[in-house]
Amino acid sequence: INICVLWSCLSGGSRCLVLITVFFQIICVLLLINNILLHITITAERDLIKSYKNTVEEFNQTINSLQDNYTDLMIEIHQLQNNFNSLSQKNLETRVKDLTAEKKQLHRDFDFLNKKGTVFFFMSMIEIHQLDSRQYCRDRGADLVIINTEEKQERVWIGLSDREQEGIMKWVDNSTLKQGFWLNGEPNNQGGNEDCIELMPSNPVLNNWNDLPCSYCMNIVPLINTVQIILSPWIKVKWK
Numbered sequence: 001i002n003i004c005v006l007w008s009c010l011s012g013g014s015r016c017l018v019l020i021t022v023f024f025q026i027i028c029v030l031l032l033i034n035n036i037l038l039h040i041t042i043t044a045e046r047d048l049i050k051s052y053k054n055t056v057e058e059f060n061q062t063i064n065s066l067q068d069n070y071t072d073l074m075i076e077i078h079q080l081q082n083n084f085n086s087l088s089q090k091n092l093e094t095r096v097k098d099l100t101a102e103k104k105q106l107h108r109d110f111d112f113l114n115k116k117g118t119v120f121f122f123m124s125m126i127e128i129h130q131l132d133s134r135q136y137c138r139d140r141g142a143d144l145v146i147i148n149t150e151e152k153q154e155r156v157w158i159g160l161s162d163r164e165q166e167g168i169m170k171w172v173d174n175s176t177l178k179q180g181f182w183l184n185g186e187p188n189n190q191g192g193n194e195d196c197i198e199l200m201p202s203n204p205v206l207n208n209w210n211d212l213p214c215s216y217c218m219n220i221v222p223l224i225n226t227v228q229i230i231l232s233p234w235i236k237v238k239w240k
Contacts, residue, residue: 134159134172144172160197161214162187169197180209187211 134144137159144159159172166189169177186209187194196214 158197158199158209160209161195162211163195163214166195181207182209183207 137143160169160177162169164170169180169187171177183200183203184207187197189195189211191213193213194211196212196216198210198212198216200208200210
């Protein structure tokens with residue numbers, strides 16, 4: 001304010017003083033408002049900085065916690081890997097041991113199966129007539145058993161018949177019967193159609209062959225070669 005203007009106002013009386021007073025009051029009000037706004041701004045910034053600081057601290061705590069969890073997890077993974085490696089090694093050693101034992105057993109079984117004089121019988125639980133029984137055996141890589149020793153005679157029934165010519169008994173390999181083990185009075189061709197031969201194991205004597213119609217259904221016993229049956233679990237062994 002120009003000193004001359006101020007002096008004019010002072011010389012002009014009370015009206016000028018009132019104007020000056022109002023002017024200074026307005027300035028004070030503006031300063032007050034400015035201070036208030038500045039205080040609010042500073043307070044808001046301080047709170048924001050504090051909030052940022054708290055957020056950063058929480059974030060750092062979270063990072064530290066995750067780092068600890070990661071470290072623990074890596075330790076656990078390492079332990080699990082060691083356990084897995086140890087278990088795998090033990091399992092591998094056990095497997096090798098089992099396979100070695102199995103190999104030795106297979107060698108023993110192979111040597112046993114290839115002994116001279118060994119034959120094998122498949123004990124069928126089905127009942128079919130004699131005409132179909134040979135095909136049943138052939139479908140399984142075998143043939144109806146041929147009885148030419150007393151040892152075989154003790155437990156099986158046979159593929160023997162005189163279908164081609166009455167009274168001429170032949171085996172399924174077309175060989176002629178050389179030795180028979182007939183029941184008393186057999187073969188008798190009762191009714192004129194008994195062309196196939198059965199065993200009767202329930203008979204306590206060795207001679208238990210009987211002729212009967214080929215259409216009768218009974219259990220069968222296929223005979224299979226040694227090499228063919230090495231891996232067949234249903235084979236039973238009989239010595240010649």
